[in-house]
Amino acid sequence: MDLVLGSLGLDCGTRCCSLDSTEAKSKDTMAAFQLLFPLLASCVAASSPPSRHLPPCQVVQMDVFCSNLSLRSAPVNLPRGVQMLDLSRNQVQNLTRETLAYHTGFHHLNLHSNKIHFIQPGLFKDMTDLKVLDLSRNHLNVFSLSKINIGPLTAVESLDLSSNGLYTGMSDYFLADSPSLANLSLNSNSITKIAQNTFSGALSLTKISLHNNVILEIEDGAFDSLDRLTELDLSKNSITCITDFNLCNLKVLNLSKNSMELFQSTRSTDLYKLLRLDLSENKMLYFPLLPRKNMLEYLDVSRNQLQSINVTGNPEKNTNVFLNDLRYLDMSYNQLKSIPESFFYCMGSLEVLNVSNNCIGSFSITDERLLQTVKIINLSYNSLQSLTFGENALQSLEKLFLQGNDLTTLDHQIFQRLPSIKHLQLQQNNLEICALDQNHRGPPDCVSFSSIPNLQFLYLSENNLRTLPANAFANTPLKLLDLSLNPGLDMDKDSLSGLEYSLVHLLLRENNISSLNTDLSSLRSLKDVDLSTNHLTILPMWIKESSIESLNLQNNNLVTLEYSTMLALEHSLKTLYMGSNPLSCCSNLGFLHMVQHSAVVVPDIETVTCVHEEYSEPVNIEKVTQEMCHRSGIHNYIIVVVVIALLVMILLGLLVRCCHTRKRKHNRSFSA
Known part of the structure; x- marks a missing residue:
C-alpha cells in the first residue's frame, strides 16, 4: 500500500x-x-x-483483534505501541517481519489456526516484551524440516505448539533458547519419544502438556532438570508403564488414557509434593505403588482392570498404602470383588470414596476410627448382598449410593446409625419397608426409614415394593421421595404421615396405580408430583388449597377432571403435563378454561387431546370452545325430543288401534 x-x-x-x-x-x-x-x-x-482506522479489525486500547478475516498479514496501519495482536483463523503462510507490519513491541501474539509453514530466522529476537505466543493449528512440521531454531524467545512465558503435526525431535527447534518459558503445550502432535535433551533449552518450565500424542518412551532423566515443573499432562498416549517415578516437586500428573499396566514410584524417603494423580482408563491389574511420604489429595484409578487393592498382587507381600492427606479416591469401573477394612487405615482425611461398577459382594466399616471424615460413598452397581456399619462408624457420611445391587435383607436400623446422612439412593434393589411399629420387634426382613434425623433425599424406585405401610417415614424430614417403578404398590392412606411440612417432591410414576387413597393436600410443602404412566381414572382429592406447582398426569386413564379439584390446584399450579389421556371435551370445560385463560403452562400441549362426539379423531384441547359443546348439547336435545315425539306417536297409534279393535269385538257380540 x-x-x-x-x-x-x-x-x-x-x-x-x-x-x-x-x-x-x-x-x-x-x-x-x-x-x-x-x-x-x-x-x-x-x-x-x-487513516489510523482499521475497519475490519477491532481495536480496544492497545489490543487489536483481527480474527477470521482471511488476512495474509497484519494491517499496515496498526496503532503504534500495540501490545496484543490476534491474527487467529486467517490465511497467514509466511511469518516474517513484514507479515507483522514491522512491529516488535507485542506482549501477546495469537496466530493459531493459520497455514504457517515458514518463520523468518531471528524474527522474535527483538521482541523483548513478548510473553505469550500461540502458534497452534498451523503447519510447523514443514518448517521443522529446515532444522532452524526460531529463537531466541527471550521473554516468552507461554508457548502453544499444539496440532502442528510435529513428531519426535521437532519441538527442539522451538525450545532451544527459551529461558523464561513456563507454560508449554504440545498437545495433539505425533511425538513418540521424550528424549533427555528435549527440554534442555527451557529449564524454567512449570507446566507441560503432551496430551494426545503417541508417546511410547520417556528416556531416563527427561524431566529431571526441570526443578520448577509442577504440572505434567501425558494423557491419551501409548505409555505402558512407569517403574521409577521420582519427580518429587511435581504437583499434578495426568497419565489417563494410556496403556499403563504398572505404576511404581522409587522407594525413597523423600517427601513427594504430588497432589493430583490421574491414572484412569489404563490397563492396571493392581493398585499403584505410591511414594511412602506423599501429600496426595486426589487419586483416580477408575476404568482399569484392578482385581485387587494389593499393590503387589501377592497377598504374602502386602504393602501398606499411606495416603493420610487423600480426600478423593475413585476406583470405579474395575473388577474388585472385595475391599478389606484395613485398606482404609491410613486414609484419615478421605471425603469421597467411589467404588461403583465393580463386583463387590459385601462391604463393611465396623471400626469407628476408619473413614471419620468421609462424606460420600458410592457403592452403586456392584453385587452387594451384605452391608454392615458399626454403631459409631461413618459419623460424617452425608451421601450413600447403593443403587443397582442385590440388597434384600439389611439390618433394619442400619441407616439410623448414620447421623449425618442426607442423601440415600437405593433404587434397583429388593428391599421391603418396615412399618413404624415393626421397628421395635425382633429382626424383621425389612428396612426402617423412620427417625433418620437428617435424611432429605430418598430414592426407592425399582425395588419391587408391594406395600407402603402407615407412618413409614415418621420423624424423617424428607424433601424428595421417589417410589416410582414399583408396579402394584399399595399405599396406606397414612403412609406419608409425618412428611406434612417437609416433602417437596413426590415421584410415583409407573406404579400401575388406579386410585390414590393418600390425601396429598395434607402435604403443605409439596410442590412437585409425578403420577405419570399409571391407571388413574380420577384425580386425587385436594380437600385444602394446594401448594403444588408442577403436576405430571401423562399416560393415565383420565376422562373427567373434577372441577373442585382443579379449582384447588389453580391457585398454585404453574406446570401441568396432561398428554395421552382419554379426556372428554365437553365434560372438562372448567379444566379447558383454566388452561386457556390462566398462567398454567402445559409443556406437552400439542399431545393433549380430548374426545368429541362430532369428530372421529381426538381434538387438541386448544381448539375446543364452549360453543362446540353448546352446539353439541342443542343437537343432542333435538335428537332426544324427536325420539320422544316418535315414541309418543307410536304409543298413541297403538292405543287408537287397540280401542278400535275392542269396539269391533263389542259390536259383534251384541248382534249375536
Whole structure:
C-alpha cells in the first residue's frame, strides 16, 4: 500500500510543475487550468497520511483483534505501541517481519489456526516484551524440516505448539533458547519419544502438556532438570508403564488414557509434593505403588482392570498404602470383588470414596476410627448382598449410593446409625419397608426409614415394593421421595404421615396405580408430583388449597377432571403435563378454561387431546370452545325430543288401534 501511495505522489508532483510554467498564457489556458483543478485536489488527498482506522479489525486500547478475516498479514496501519495482536483463523503462510507490519513491541501474539509453514530466522529476537505466543493449528512440521531454531524467545512465558503435526525431535527447534518459558503445550502432535535433551533449552518450565500424542518412551532423566515443573499432562498416549517415578516437586500428573499396566514410584524417603494423580482408563491389574511420604489429595484409578487393592498382587507381600492427606479416591469401573477394612487405615482425611461398577459382594466399616471424615460413598452397581456399619462408624457420611445391587435383607436400623446422612439412593434393589411399629420387634426382613434425623433425599424406585405401610417415614424430614417403578404398590392412606411440612417432591410414576387413597393436600410443602404412566381414572382429592406447582398426569386413564379439584390446584399450579389421556371435551370445560385463560403452562400441549362426539379423531384441547359443546348439547336435545315425539306417536297409534279393535269385538257380540 505504501508503494502505491508513493507512485501517486510522484505523478501529482510532476503535474503540478507543468501547471506552474503556464501562468502567463491566455484565458484559454486558464480555463484548462480550471478543468485540471479537481485532479489537483485528488492528488493532494491521495498524498495525505493514511487513516489510523482499521475497519475490519477491532481495536480496544492497545489490543487489536483481527480474527477470521482471511488476512495474509497484519494491517499496515496498526496503532503504534500495540501490545496484543490476534491474527487467529486467517490465511497467514509466511511469518516474517513484514507479515507483522514491522512491529516488535507485542506482549501477546495469537496466530493459531493459520497455514504457517515458514518463520523468518531471528524474527522474535527483538521482541523483548513478548510473553505469550500461540502458534497452534498451523503447519510447523514443514518448517521443522529446515532444522532452524526460531529463537531466541527471550521473554516468552507461554508457548502453544499444539496440532502442528510435529513428531519426535521437532519441538527442539522451538525450545532451544527459551529461558523464561513456563507454560508449554504440545498437545495433539505425533511425538513418540521424550528424549533427555528435549527440554534442555527451557529449564524454567512449570507446566507441560503432551496430551494426545503417541508417546511410547520417556528416556531416563527427561524431566529431571526441570526443578520448577509442577504440572505434567501425558494423557491419551501409548505409555505402558512407569517403574521409577521420582519427580518429587511435581504437583499434578495426568497419565489417563494410556496403556499403563504398572505404576511404581522409587522407594525413597523423600517427601513427594504430588497432589493430583490421574491414572484412569489404563490397563492396571493392581493398585499403584505410591511414594511412602506423599501429600496426595486426589487419586483416580477408575476404568482399569484392578482385581485387587494389593499393590503387589501377592497377598504374602502386602504393602501398606499411606495416603493420610487423600480426600478423593475413585476406583470405579474395575473388577474388585472385595475391599478389606484395613485398606482404609491410613486414609484419615478421605471425603469421597467411589467404588461403583465393580463386583463387590459385601462391604463393611465396623471400626469407628476408619473413614471419620468421609462424606460420600458410592457403592452403586456392584453385587452387594451384605452391608454392615458399626454403631459409631461413618459419623460424617452425608451421601450413600447403593443403587443397582442385590440388597434384600439389611439390618433394619442400619441407616439410623448414620447421623449425618442426607442423601440415600437405593433404587434397583429388593428391599421391603418396615412399618413404624415393626421397628421395635425382633429382626424383621425389612428396612426402617423412620427417625433418620437428617435424611432429605430418598430414592426407592425399582425395588419391587408391594406395600407402603402407615407412618413409614415418621420423624424423617424428607424433601424428595421417589417410589416410582414399583408396579402394584399399595399405599396406606397414612403412609406419608409425618412428611406434612417437609416433602417437596413426590415421584410415583409407573406404579400401575388406579386410585390414590393418600390425601396429598395434607402435604403443605409439596410442590412437585409425578403420577405419570399409571391407571388413574380420577384425580386425587385436594380437600385444602394446594401448594403444588408442577403436576405430571401423562399416560393415565383420565376422562373427567373434577372441577373442585382443579379449582384447588389453580391457585398454585404453574406446570401441568396432561398428554395421552382419554379426556372428554365437553365434560372438562372448567379444566379447558383454566388452561386457556390462566398462567398454567402445559409443556406437552400439542399431545393433549380430548374426545368429541362430532369428530372421529381426538381434538387438541386448544381448539375446543364452549360453543362446540353448546352446539353439541342443542343437537343432542333435538335428537332426544324427536325420539320422544316418535315414541309418543307410536304409543298413541297403538292405543287408537287397540280401542278400535275392542269396539269391533263389542259390536259383534251384541248382534249375536
